[in-house]
Amino acid sequence: MTAAVVRLAWRHLAARPRQAALTVAGVAVGVAVFIFTVAMMDGLVVFFTRRLIGVSPLVTVLTENLEVPAARAALERGAPGEVLQLSRPPVPDERPTVRGAVAMAPLLRQLPGVEGVAVAARTPVVLSFGTIAEPASLQGTIPGDERTVTELWNAVLEGSWDALEARRDGVIPGVQLARRLGVEVGDRVVAVGETGAALELEVVGVLATGLGAYDEATAVVNLPVAQALAGWGADEASEIRIRTAALTGLDGVRRQVEALTGHRAETWDEANRASLQLFRTIGTTTYLLTGFVLVVAGLGIGNKLTTIILDKERDIAILRACGFSRPALRGVFLLEGLMLGGSGALAGCLLAALGIAYFQAFPIRFAPREGSVLAYTELFLANDPRYYAVVSGVALAIAALAALVAVRKAVRVLPVEVLRGAA
């Protein structure tokens, strides 16, 4: 019976090659578009994540204090006899900084899973070059330590990160900020901090990270420069930046860091939850919309099979009269649906794979847009075998469903109801 089912299904389709080819093409386009869209959306998230992880710490110790007794205990363990506790009434205008940050750094480096630690001081300043003044966020860091945490050093477009290490008064502004100021490497700018303190700095590089927050308004300097402009002490910082061995599952490290520092710590995905959530939402919406293409392709299969079934009503009755059971005839049309869906899915997968391979080899590049959160400079396509498996599975399921719906009524009819009027 199975062989007969296969033969009947194949002959039905082979008898109408053009119709079958059009139906397969419909499914193929649906599958290819869906896979390509998934690859594009996932590619965007991967692109963003890579960019983000490249310039951001994976765990950041923030200024917010936590009442964690373990923090003091950990400090005492790290430096026995050197930790004193001073109690005083709360001071309303106390600066929101991480105090003792520099002392904490070596202790944090010893935590399991931690690969690098850098103390950073962020403070708002106004940068002036000639008659041009631009507000900016100054990020003070120890360049050598920062290398162990992010790849900011690798994002220096002109000049070099080493120059920042070599020159205490060096500054590396973001590329858009530098453009607005009109500065180049070797120019000298003046930074004025919130306290009114002013320092003259030399541009030793230009930073191009692809992230708007950096490129538009950040300038990187040595830690003491930022501390001086903010009016902070040498052991104060606005954050401690930590690199971990793992990218995900960082809750354990975060808790340990919080226990050790007594400050709230945040992982990179928490810090960028809104952006990541936005990507997911856009992705879901896109999948839904693209999914309709697949549904339309499924309707195409249903339409094709309905046409065949209407055309074959008499033949179905004859087959029933010859002794074919309903399940067998259902099997014939189910198989036809699966053949159409399967061929379409296969062709669609091939088409998508070729398209993705092409655009990976010859990516479309875009000019970075000023003011954008993320400089999406090329069509970045992710590629994962799961895309093909899932989309093909969905296409086959839709094809099977379309086939079963189409054949449902036809196999219920008694042969005589068709044969009586067919002669």
Next chain:
Amino acid sequence: MARRESGVEGEAVRGEVLVARGLVRRLGQGAAAREVLRGVDLVLDSGEFACLVGPSGSGKSTLLYLLGGLDRPDEGEVLVAGVSLRSVDDDKLARLRNRLIGFVYQFHFLLPEFSALDNVLMPLWARGGGRSPQERAWGAELLARVGLGGMLDKLPRQLSGGEQQRVAVARALVNRPRLLLADEPTGNLDSANATAVYELFRQLNRELGQTILVVTHDQSWAERSDRVLRLLDGRIVADERREDRVGGKS
């Protein structure tokens, strides 16, 4: 009469291949419903070649469809080779048709995508066979018997009307059915082809002892058959055997 309700093929009482009792069939619904068959009783013995005649609208085809298990009666029952068709479900009925009954329709109803041989083998395919060399040889032999030995691979559209009908006859015989039913098998054929089909039926009847019931308007068929059943207004009004008829010839 030994009989089984289960639908499992059973042994017929010797000689009786087909038994119909009190068949009533109504067509249409509500006020438009009309009784096409009004209590038909019929027994056909093994090896009989009978014709069912009657004016148009008398219920001949309806009766044949009921006897062939292609339709269900509103009242009464049909037994083929001792198996009642009444209480079996549609799929079991399809299997019974496949094993016990061969049916030749007025129109050939061949599947256009399949060759003559494949069409003949179709009932074997339905039971999971039709692929062995022996079965294919049997299908080819049947086609040879109906004069189409050289046309095994021809598609229906490559055959004439008479040839198509002969393929349909071979298809009806491929499962070696106990009963062969034919609904005006020569209705669409010219006289030469009609004669050829008749000769084929007669040959099958004589050589294989095939039990045959043919619905026909063709008087020459009726004259040459062993038995003639006359249907009028849904009832069998006459049942003439060859020996009852003067000048009956085969």
